[in-house]
Amino acid sequence: MDKITQRMKQIEILTIVLFMLILIFFIIYVINEHENIFLGMYKIITSPAILVTDFIHVGGIGAAFFNAILIFSFNFFLVKLFKVKITGITIAAFFTVFGFSFFGKNILNILPFYLGGILYSVYTSTDFSEHIVSIAFSSALAPFVSSIAFYGEISFETSYINAILIGVLIGFIVVPLAKSLYDFHEGYDLYNLGFTAGILGSVIIAVLKLYHFEITPQFLLSIEYDIPLKILCSSVFISLIIIGFYINDNSFSGYLSLIKDDGYKSDFTQKYGYGLTLINMGIMGFISIVFVMITGQTFNGPVLAALFTVVGFSANGKTIFNTLPILIGVLLASLGSKGSIFTLAISGLFGTALAPISGIFGPIAGIIAGWLHLAVVQNVGLVHGGLNLYNNGFSAGIVAGFLLPIFNMITDNNNQRKMNIQRKHMNFLKAVQTNIKKRMDEKENKENK
Structure with a gap:
C-alpha cells in the first residue's frame, strides 16, 4: 500500500471515528431524555428554516442531531459513490454542511439542489463528481425550498412543486455562477458559494416579492444545551x-x-x-x-x-x-x-x-x-x-x-516606492563607484608619468 493510499485510509478511519463519536452522543442523549425524535424531525422538516432558525430549538437536540447525521451520511455516501478526492475544500464542505444541519438545512430541503446539479452535469456532459462540492455548498439557499413548500397562500401541491423547481433551478445554475462571481473577490473570500448564494438569493427574492411573496422574520435560539454542546x-x-x-x-x-x-x-x-x-x-x-x-x-x-x-x-x-x-x-x-x-x-x-x-x-x-x-x-x-x-x-x-482594490493600490504604491528607493541607492552606488574608479585612474596616470 503506497503512502497516499495509506493516508486516504486513515482519513476514512478518522471520518468513521468522528461519526461514531457524534452518534454515541446522540444515542446517549436521546435515551436519557426520552425524546420523540420523529416528531422533532417533522417540526424541523416543516419549518421555514429562514435566518435565524435553530433546529435544536424547533425539534429538540435529538432530532437536530438525527437530521445532521442523515445529511452527513448522505454526503459521505455521494463522495464514496462518485470517488471524490478528499481535498481541503471537500473537508470544508463536509464540516460546513454538517454544521448547518443544525441551522437551516434538513434532509429534504437540500435534495432539489443535488438533482439540479445532476441535470447540470448531464446538460454539460461533465462528471457529477466535479460539482458535488459546489452543489453541497449551494444548499445555503435551502430556506427557499422550505419557505416556498410551506407557504400558506396557495395549495400544498403547488407549493411543493414550486419549491422543488426552484431548488433544482438553483442547483442547475449555481456552478457557472460561482465560477464567474469568483473574480469579484479573487479568492479573498473563502466562502465563494456564500457570496454566490447571496447574489442569487437576492435576485430570486426580488422576483418572488414582485408576486407578493412575503417572508415572516423569525429568531429562534436554544439556550439550554450549552454545557453538553x-x-x-x-x-x-x-x-x-x-x-x-x-x-x-x-x-x-x-x-x-x-x-x-x-x-x-x-x-x-x-x-x-x-x-x-x-x-x-x-x-x-x-x-x-x-x-x-x-x-x-x-x-x-x-x-x-x-x-x-x-x-x-x-x-x-x-x-x-x-x-x-x-x-x-x-x-x-x-x-x-x-x-x-x-x-x-x-x-x-x-x-x-x-x-x-x-x-x-x-x-x-x-x-x-x-x-x-x-x-x-x-x-x-x-x-x-x-x-x-x-x-x-x-x-x-x-x-x-x-x-481589495484599495489594499492592492497601497501595496503597489509601497512596492513602487521601495523600487524607487532601491533605484536611487543603486544610482548612488554606481556614482560612487564611478567616482572612485575615476580617481584611481587619475592617480595611476600621475604615477605612470
Whole structure:
C-alpha cells in the first residue's frame, strides 16, 4: 500500500471515528431524555428554516442531531459513490454542511439542489463528481425550498412543486455562477458559494416579492444545551488533534510552516499533508470555542454551524495567524455598536472567511476587514430576506471586493516606492563607484608619468 493510499485510509478511519463519536452522543442523549425524535424531525422538516432558525430549538437536540447525521451520511455516501478526492475544500464542505444541519438545512430541503446539479452535469456532459462540492455548498439557499413548500397562500401541491423547481433551478445554475462571481473577490473570500448564494438569493427574492411573496422574520435560539454542546465540540476537536498527530508520525513537525501560510488559495491537505491539516482543524476549533466564550454567547445550533465551518475551512485556508486579526477587528467593531452578543459571536467566526486578506496584506488589513465585516453583515440580510444561510459569506465577498482594490493600490504604491528607493541607492552606488574608479585612474596616470 503506497503512502497516499495509506493516508486516504486513515482519513476514512478518522471520518468513521468522528461519526461514531457524534452518534454515541446522540444515542446517549436521546435515551436519557426520552425524546420523540420523529416528531422533532417533522417540526424541523416543516419549518421555514429562514435566518435565524435553530433546529435544536424547533425539534429538540435529538432530532437536530438525527437530521445532521442523515445529511452527513448522505454526503459521505455521494463522495464514496462518485470517488471524490478528499481535498481541503471537500473537508470544508463536509464540516460546513454538517454544521448547518443544525441551522437551516434538513434532509429534504437540500435534495432539489443535488438533482439540479445532476441535470447540470448531464446538460454539460461533465462528471457529477466535479460539482458535488459546489452543489453541497449551494444548499445555503435551502430556506427557499422550505419557505416556498410551506407557504400558506396557495395549495400544498403547488407549493411543493414550486419549491422543488426552484431548488433544482438553483442547483442547475449555481456552478457557472460561482465560477464567474469568483473574480469579484479573487479568492479573498473563502466562502465563494456564500457570496454566490447571496447574489442569487437576492435576485430570486426580488422576483418572488414582485408576486407578493412575503417572508415572516423569525429568531429562534436554544439556550439550554450549552454545557453538553461544549463537551461534544471539545471532544471532536481534541480527537482531530490526536488523530492528526498520529497521522503525522506522532509529531507536530511542520505545523509552524502551516500556520505561517497566508491562506490564499491554500489546500493544506496538498501542501502539508492530512496529519498537520487535522491538527490545525482541531486547534482552530478550540480557538473558536474560546472566542464564543469571550463574547458570552451560549452554544446553540447557529454556533455549531459557525464552529464546524471554521474547522472545515481550517483545511483550506484558515490558520491562527490569519484569523486572529479578523476576530480582533470584529471585537473592536462591536465596541459602542448596538449589535447583539449572538451577532458578534456568529459574525466573528464566519468573518474568518476573510483570512486571506490578513494573510496577504498583513494583520492591520485583517483587523480593518473584520471591523468592516461586522458593519456590513448586519445589513445585507435584508437584500435576500434571510433566505441565504451563508449571509456572512455574502458579506465577506462584498468586503473583500471593496477592500481589495484599495489594499492592492497601497501595496503597489509601497512596492513602487521601495523600487524607487532601491533605484536611487543603486544610482548612488554606481556614482560612487564611478567616482572612485575615476580617481584611481587619475592617480595611476600621475604615477605612470
